[in-house]
Amino acid sequence: MSMLKKALERGLTPSNVISYLCLQIMRVNGALWGSLRLRLKALALGVRVEPGVSAHGPVGLMRWPGSSIRIGAGASLISSWRRATAATLYAPVRLRTFGPGASIDIGPGCQLSGTSITARSTAISLGRQVMFGPNCVVVDSDFHAHWPPEARATEPGMEGDRPVCVGDYAWIGMNCLILKGVNIGEGAIIGAGSVVTRDVPPFCLAAGSPARVLRCLKPGETPPASDAQ
Numbered sequence: 001m002s003m004l005k006k007a008l009e010r011g012l013t014p015s016n017v018i019s020y021l022c023l024q025i026m027r028v029n030g031a032l033w034g035s036l037r038l039r040l041k042a043l044a045l046g047v048r049v050e051p052g053v054s055a056h057g058p059v060g061l062m063r064w065p066g067s068s069i070r071i072g073a074g075a076s077l078i079s080s081w082r083r084a085t086a087a088t089l090y091a092p093v094r095l096r097t098f099g100p101g102a103s104i105d106i107g108p109g110c111q112l113s114g115t116s117i118t119a120r121s122t123a124i125s126l127g128r129q130v131m132f133g134p135n136c137v138v139v140d141s142d143f144h145a146h147w148p149p150e151a152r153a154t155e156p157g158m159e160g161d162r163p164v165c166v167g168d169y170a171w172i173g174m175n176c177l178i179l180k181g182v183n184i185g186e187g188a189i190i191g192a193g194s195v196v197t198r199d200v201p202p203f204c205l206a207a208g209s210p211a212r213v214l215r216c217l218k219p220g221e222t223p224p225a226s227d228a229q
Contacts, residue, residue, distance in 0.1 A: 055078075059077050069097060093115050107168070138164055
């Protein structure tokens with residue numbers, strides 16, 4: 001009651017106080033139950049979850065025997081629209097390996113919001129404190145052979161799979177798609193809605209479909225000549 005009285009004395013209305021309390025309850029309860037559910041599921045499926053990892057809402061874990069998934073210390077996995085900030089989420093966070101030898105490595109302090117990461121036969125790795133906006137997708141494969149056309153539904157084309165690496169402190173905007181074989185450098189920013197099909201240098205801003213380097217983030221530096229136009 002004393003807290004409510006102080007809030008009213010500061011000019012806050014009861015509805016504002018109730019709204020704030022509801023937000024805090026949803027945040028705390030979501031993290032508590034989401035994190036507990038994630039750890040129990042990870043324990044059962046052989047997924048490594050390091051200390052300090054939090055989850056808000058359900059997290060989809062699908063690990064093929066012989067593959068590996070690691071979630072680094074202090075990572076945050078947001079799968080609930082209640083906790084998402086910039087936008088609602090189309091689906092929960094999903095981490096999936098499709099075959100033996102595939103791996104997903106989530107670095108310390110990463111933030112994923114409704115992110116789908118699928119490693120079919122190679123490795124997908126995120127560096128330290130990588131941030132993903134809502135509803136991004138990362139894949140290491142096309143999942144079907146390019147040629148001949150009549151065999152696309154039946155031929156997996158695994159020889160075309162390529163690993164993906166996202167460097168430390170990179171920021172991936174909402175609704176981005178990162179395709180196979182891409183390396184995103186340290187500290188890079190990918191604009192919202194981009195389709196990343198080729199490498200992005202460190203500390204550069206890239207955007208578009210396909211994504212192109214627009215400028216360097218470090219003052220006084222220019223992007224590589226091949227991408228400057």
